[in-house]
Amino acid sequence: MVAAAHSLPALAANEYFRDFTITSPGQALDIFDLEKTAKDHVPPAHWASLIGGTEGDQTVLANRQGFTRFRVKPRRLVDTSKLDMSVTLFGRTWPTPIIIDPVSRLKAFHPDGEVAVAAAAKKRDHLQIYATLATSSIDEVLAARQEPVWCQLYPTADWAITQGLVKKQEAAGCPVLVVTIDNPSTFGRITAARGKQNDTRTCTDCHSPEPGGPYMRLPMFDGLDTTKLTATTTNKLTWDLIPRLRDLTTMKIILKGVMSGSDATLALEHKVDGIIVSDHGGRSEESGLSTIEVLPEVVRAVGGRMPILIDSGFRRGSDIFKALALGATAVCVGRPYVWGLAAFGEAGVDRALEILTEEFKSAMISFGAPNVASIDRSFLFESSL
Numbered sequence: 176m177v178a179a180a181h182s183l184p185a186l187a188a189n190e191y192f193r194d195f196t197i198t199s200p201g202q203a204l205d206i207f208d209l210e211k212t213a214k215d216h217v218p219p220a221h222w223a224s225l226i227g228g229t230e231g232d233q234t235v236l237a238n239r240q241g242f243t244r245f246r247v248k249p250r251r252l253v254d255t256s257k258l259d260m261s262v263t264l265f266g267r268t269w270p271t272p273i274i275i276d277p278v279s280r281l282k283a284f285h286p287d288g289e290v291a292v293a294a295a296a297k298k299r300d301h302l303q304i305y306a307t308l309a310t311s312s313i314d315e316v317l318a319a320r321q322e323p324v325w326c327q328l329y330p331t332a333d334w335a336i337t338q339g340l341v342k343k344q345e346a347a348g349c350p351v352l353v354v355t356i357d358n359p360s361t362f363g364r365i366t367a368a369r370g371k372q373n374d375t376r377t378c379t380d381c382h383s384p385e386p387g388g389p390y391m392r393l394p395m396f397d398g399l400d401t402t403k404l405t406a407t408t409t410n411k412l413t414w415d416l417i418p419r420l421r422d423l424t425t426m427k428i429i430l431k432g433v434m435s436g437s438d439a440t441l442a443l444e445h446k447v448d449g450i451i452v453s454d455h456g457g458r459s460e461e462s463g464l465s466t467i468e469v470l471p472e473v474v475r476a477v478g479g480r481m482p483i484l485i486d487s488g489f490r491r492g493s494d495i496f497k498a499l500a501l502g503a504t505a506v507c508v509g510r511p512y513v514w515g516l517a518a519f520g521e522a523g524v525d526r527a528l529e530i531l532t533e534e535f536k537s538a539m540i541s542f543g544a545p546n547v548a549s550i551d552r553s554f555l556f557e558s559s560l
């Protein structure tokens with residue numbers, strides 16, 4: 176066999192000069208600059224839990240690789256001078272389709288935690304989803320955000336606690352309940368466990384060996400009897416959860432963690448208001464399948480009958496463009512804003528959101544799409560991996 180005359184370069188040109196250390200948010204040229212800086216600010220156990228996935232972390236990798244399966248065919252001579260990146264969700268119009276995912280325990284990455292994120296979300300007008308396991312209280316977050324946030328729910332195995340959480344979220348004025356259904360266990364988090372082995376601190380602020388201990392200290396659990404609670408996730412849940420939640424609340428219900436057309440169909444049958452295609456950023460299971468690869472079958476199953484959000488692995492404006500072209504309504508991000516938070520607090524979250532927005536804008540201009548409605552499947556060429 177004759178060897179190829181030219182081999183592919185080992186690095187994308189973009190990766191040269193990555194050793195450069197940045198000391199202010201404005202020096203970050205892309206999300207990966209924030210990731211690199213964040214690593215220096217976060218202790219090993221927390222860092223490993225942030226970047227790790229399950230078992231060999233293949234789903235984390237797949238979430239990035241999946242995007243390479245879809246290439247964009249740009250259109251030429253399209254007037255994009257009055258670019259409109261806005262999207263509308265449940266009657267509220269947002270300037271961009273970029274949404275802030277719920278990520279637990281943000282004070283593990285910066286002392287300002289969820290409040291810093293809320294302040295950045297307010298400045299740039301992004302929708303924020305507040306996590307059940309947040310370390311800042313919902314009142315603090317609402318004071319900084321100055322507008323209702325969506326609330327994420329981990330339906331625990333203890334219905335009394337689930338009820339208590341939902342009632343608190345409703346009382347806080349949350350219009351949409353984001354029910355996470357993709358995390359029936361936290362087994363297999365090997366990278367996170369390895370990070371702990373490499374961390375000599377005793378972090379009793381974050382972890383407690385007693386039952387009820389870790390949750391008692393999280394604000395959403397204040398006043399709830401958590402003495403029998405040993406985990407916030409459970410593998411007991413079935414689809415009858417949805418009517419039970421419907422009976423409990425008038426909030427709209429979105430399911431976070433759908434990864435098949437069949438479950439999207441079941442979600443429709445159970446009359447939920449929307450779904451998030453998500454594998455928890457590769458933390459749910461070692462399937463090696465990316466969310467962007469699953470999106471087309473979910474879009475087919477839903478047939479435009481409810482909004483489809485998506486997350487996991489979104490790092491570039493062109494990633495966002497591809498998801499919208501495949502039929503997603505909006506895109507959520509997790510680690511990118513946490514890297515900004517860990518690196519520079521609120522200013523880092525602001526920079527992460529700015530980078531993603533600017534890159535998405537640039538994708539729309541260079542691909543020739545003047546508004547979000549014009550981004551459709553005709554832009555994409557699909558290749559096999």
Ligand SMILES: Cc1cc2nc3c(=O)[nH]c(=O)nc-3n(C[C@H](O)[C@H](O)[C@H](O)COP(=O)(O)O)c2cc1C
Binds near residue numbers: 327487511
């Ligand atoms: C450290 C960490 C904590 C998370 N905590 C939660 C959580 O409490 N609730 C939830 O629904 N999702 C949680 N997620 C998943 C995110 O909401 C989101 O699905 C994921 O981060 C998206 O992938 P990305 O990080 O590649 O953008 C967490 C993710 C990470 C990395």
